[in-house]
Amino acid sequence: MTLQARVSWFFLGALALVLVGFSTTLFFVSARYLHRRTEERVETILDTLAAAAEITSEGVEWEPDERSLTFGRRAPEGGFQWSVSDEHGRPIDGSTRQTILARRDLDRSLGGRRPVRATDDRGVGWVVGGRLLSPAQAGSTAEATLPKGFHAALLLQAAVxxxxxxxxxxxLALWLMGTSAGVWGLAFLGGRRLVRRALRPLTDMAEAAHAIRADDLSPRIPVSAAGDELGGIAGSLNAMLGRLQEAFERQRRFTGDASHQLRTPLTAIQGQVDLALRRDRDVEEYRRTLKVVQRKTKHLRRIVESLLFLARADHESSTPTLEVVDLSTWLPEHLMAWGEHPRAGDLRMEMSGAAPMPVKAQAALLAELVDNLVDNAVRHGEPGTPVAIAVTRRGPGIELSVEDRGPGVDAADVPHLFESFFQTEEARRRGSGGVGLGLSIVKRLARLFGATVEVESEPGRGARFVVRFPEAADETAVATATTTPA
Structure with a gap:
């Protein structure tokens, strides 16, 4: 069953219960009211009959001629009946037709009881009541010998x-059933149409989502103009599609760039090997060829290792176990591994603020982050220009910065620096030798440590990369972890 049908039938069923409950309640309330009115009419007739009798100490005298009866003596069919009897049940007066009062089993309804319902021989329903008048009710004692026209008691009976x-x-029942059926029918027709219109955006959303292909995520789901919850759902789905499209575009660019970056050293290696095998060569030529192959192989290895690291970072769902590392002691020891680098003399270590400077990190991954920043700085800065590596306590956090005196970065390139395989035009022109993955790795590692990374650059005056760590809470447990340089 469709959602439209389920919603429609739910509300139609609820409406049917409401209509049945309302109609039933109204019918029984009306029936009780009408029957109570009939009983009150019987009591009114009995009051009129009682007013036509006079109760004295000598007995009860029936004198309808002196006190007029407003309802007369004729009782049309479907109207009312009345009778007056003596203490022995002998009729004294009454209406012309008595189809129900002639039944002797109605005497039990007398004596102050409420009127009762009964049915005569023709199946007509009646409400019957009775009242007994006697001197005892007036506080007198009836005499043994009664004057003429007096009775020891009078039995008054009335039926409506x-x-x-x-x-x-x-x-009323027919009207309630017809009205309820009409209301339910109108609700059925109008409700289904209303539900169909209300759920139409869902159908449009489903059709639009079905039409979106895996190779083209640019189409979007239509947003309802009503501004309701369905519009919010469509907006959320469109935002998700936008993020997926952006992720797929990055993956497509990453795959294309990776293929290009891998193809370049492989082509160079293949070309050198093919050139060397064309004819016999002397030892120096083979040595020169092998050095080229070695250099390209190292470059290829760096690309593969960086790709593996990024792929592993994308698929690992658990956060690595972090330890408290004191940058004031760990960083100088780690930079000693750069002692054999050709530009080791250009590295400048600066420390400001009181030690220790604890941060939450993993020593091996922290070493990877620092090495990528330093490698990026020495590749873009000219030999002989300083590379400043500083640790500073600033506010509630600790900053690790690496600054070079290279050509700097254009403002238009800054937002793309941390994208995989991105290289500035200046870097490609100068052939700095990078693969465009180091800064991507730095950003991934900073996110793992709960840190942020930013770049401050001015063309022609170098670039400064700043990693802002939250300070570790427990300074007494500062670890002096070090890494062995690879």
Whole structure:
């Protein structure tokens, strides 16, 4: 069953229960009210009959001629009936037709009881009531010998037909059923249309999502103009599609760049080997060829290792175990590994602020981060220009910065520096020898440590990369971890 059908039938079922409950309640309340009115009419007739009798100490005298009866003596069918009897049940007066009061089993309803319902031989329903009048009710004692026209007691009986009430209730029941059916039918037609229109955006969203292909994520899901929750869902899905498209575009560019970067050293190696095998050569030529192959192989190895690191960082779901590292002691020891580098003399270590400077990191990964920043600085700076490596306490955090005196970075290139395989035009022109993955690795590692990395650069005046670490909370547990240079 579709969502539209489930929602429609749920509300139609709820409406049916409400209509049935309302109609049933209204019917029974109306029936009780009409029957109560009929009982009150019976009591009114009995009051009128009682007013036509006079209760004295000598007995009860029936004198309808002196006190007029407003309802008369004729009782049309479907109207009411009344009768007056003596203490022995002998009729004294009454209406012309008594189809229900002639039943002797109605005497039990007398004596102050509420009127009862009964049915005559023709199946007509009646509400019957009775009242007993005697001197004892007036506080007197009846005499043994009664004067003429007096009675020891009078039995008053009245009955009102319920034909009109039953007809009214039948009409009310038919009206309630017809009205409820009409309301339910209108709700069925209008509700289904309303639900169909309300859920139409979902259908459009499903059709639009089905039309989106894996190779083209540019289409978007239509957003409802009503500004409701469905519009919010469509907006969220479009935002997710945008992120997926951006991720796929990055992956596509990454794959293309990786293929290009891998193809370049492989082509160079293949060319050198093919050239060397064309004819026999002397030892020096073979040595020169092998050195070229060695250099390209190292370059290729760096690319492969960087790609493996980035792929591993993308797929590892768990955060590495971090330890507290004191940068004030760890960094100088780590930079000793750069002692044999051709530009080791250009490295300048600067420390400002009181030691220790604890940060949460993993020593091996922290070494990878620092090495990539330093390698980037020495490659872009001219030999003989300083490379400043500084650790500074600033506010609630600790900053690690690496600054060179190279050509700097254009403002348009700054947002792309941490993208995989990105190289500035100046770096490609100068042939700095990088593979465009070092800064991507730096950003991934900084994120693992809960740190941020930024670049400050001005063309012609070098670049300064700053990694901002949150300071470790427990300074007493500072680890003096060091790494062995690879």
């Amino acid at each position: 037909a319920t034909t009109d009430v039953e007809a009214a209730l039948r009409n």
